[in-house]
Amino acid sequence: MPGWGTGRGGGLASWRNPTDIMIFETTGIGKRYTRGMAKRSQDRVLRGKTTGTRSRQSATGTMLPDARRSPRFAGIPTFCRYPRIEDVEARGQALDWAIYGVPYDGGVTYRPGARFGPRAIRVESQYVKRYSIEYDVDVTEVLSIADAGDAPVAPYSAEGNARVQAEFCRGVQERHPGVRLLAVGGDHTVAYANLLATHERFGAGQGLALVHFDSHLDTVDAVWDERWGHASVFRRAIEAGTVDPQAMLSIGIKGPLNSRDDLAFARDRGVTVLTAEQFRAGGKVAVRAFLKRMGRRPVYVTFDIDCVDPAFAPGTGTPSVGGLTSSEALQAIRSLGGIDLAGADVVEVLPDRDVAGITSLMAAHVIFELLCLSAIRR
Numbered sequence: 001m002p003g004w005g006t007g008r009g010g011g012l013a014s015w016r017n018p019t020d021i022m023i024f025e026t027t028g029i030g031k032r033y034t035r036g037m038a039k040r041s042q043d044r045v046l047r048g049k050t051t052g053t054r055s056r057q058s059a060t061g062t063m064l065p066d067a068r069r070s071p072r073f074a075g076i077p078t079f080c081r082y083p084r085i086e087d088v089e090a091r092g093q094a095l096d097w098a099i100y101g102v103p104y105d106g107g108v109t110y111r112p113g114a115r116f117g118p119r120a121i122r123v124e125s126q127y128v129k130r131y132s133i134e135y136d137v138d139v140t141e142v143l144s145i146a147d148a149g150d151a152p153v154a155p156y157s158a159e160g161n162a163r164v165q166a167e168f169c170r171g172v173q174e175r176h177p178g179v180r181l182l183a184v185g186g187d188h189t190v191a192y193a194n195l196l197a198t199h200e201r202f203g204a205g206q207g208l209a210l211v212h213f214d215s216h217l218d219t220v221d222a223v224w225d226e227r228w229g230h231a232s233v234f235r236r237a238i239e240a241g242t243v244d245p246q247a248m249l250s251i252g253i254k255g256p257l258n259s260r261d262d263l264a265f266a267r268d269r270g271v272t273v274l275t276a277e278q279f280r281a282g283g284k285v286a287v288r289a290f291l292k293r294m295g296r297r298p299v300y301v302t303f304d305i306d307c308v309d310p311a312f313a314p315g316t317g318t319p320s321v322g323g324l325t326s327s328e329a330l331q332a333i334r335s336l337g338g339i340d341l342a343g344a345d346v347v348e349v350l351p352d353r354d355v356a357g358i359t360s361l362m363a364a365h366v367i368f369e370l371l372c373l374s375a376i377r378r
């Protein structure tokens with residue numbers, strides 16, 4: 001399929017890792033765009049007319065191994081084969097997105113094991129390619145993306161973990177002003193620190209707008225007298241002011257719940273809730289209405305893999321029957337096209353309950369679709 005973005009894009013550069021010598025291709029903006037919205041967006045960047053909260057850094061693309069020369073099954077796995085942050089820094093290149101793992105699952109209310117999520121998702125993500133047919137965009141041409149490794153963790157303390165994770169985020173932000181952070185969990189508590197760091201950079205004096213994919217609202221006050229579990233993360237974020245509840249949309253919520261009262265906090269604070277049933281019955285219209293109301297505000301997206309039905313994503317600790325299909329989930333993310341994505345996370349993958357890596361593979365493609373949302377804004 002010539003011309004579909006799978007050929008070699010530019011000059012070759014070599015890069016060494018401890019086990020292999022790989023041949024990388026350098027793709028940069030200004031080389032291969034020819035069509036549509038992406039072309040117009042690229043021209044805008046080249047002219048320096050970026051707007052809103054977007055990074056003023058010039059994206060210079062992502063160094064990616066050429067899969068037709070360096071097999072996807074060889075080498076040490078990074079997220080989607082993106083370069084390690086150390087290598088980006090050694091080149092003195094600006095960074096648009098840092099993807100990092102948070103191998104922490106001390107905040108779960110049911111089945112543990114999501115601490116192994118980042119590792120499993122890195123492995124399955126080797127088969128994530130770089131060109132989106134749906135958007136006609138090659139994320140590696142438009143964005144400078146790196147795998148920033150795993151954040152340090154405090155395995156016995158969700159609150160302590162949030163603290164060390166936030167420090168890690170600030171370190172990356174200091175080295176790369178304007179970088180956006182994509183956290184890969186781990187359980188949903190890892191969203192807290194990533195939201196905090198994103199809010200510090202992009203909040204502009206108000207809570208972030210949040211699109212929240214999940215089976216559960218995660219607004220419980222406390223579980224077993226503990227206020228820092230994965231069922232409480234958005235209650236804590238709203239209390240801290242990092243999330244504006246009236247600019248929060250939860251997609252994929254479903255029952256049964258522990259009680260009728262479980263909905264009260266979200267309702268009282270003005271969270272917009274689209275149950276899985278409601279999303280299926282025309283949710284894209286509701287999503288559009290929400291985004292219209294958000295205007296030009298930067299948006300954070302948090303994606304709990306348990307919003308996807310266990311038939312498609314069995315590897316998760318609190319599975320909930322009747323969720324989105326993997327196809328519906330991708331469509332739901334694409335329905336956000338046009339947002340200014342300020343930060344994101346993909347959480348709650350539990351590899352030990354997975355089958356043939358399908359949940360990790362789904363999570364890896366969610367990462368890609370989120371990066372596409374950012375790429376098409378360029």
Ligand SMILES: [Mn+2]
Nearest residue numbers: 188214218304
């Ligand atoms: Mn959750």
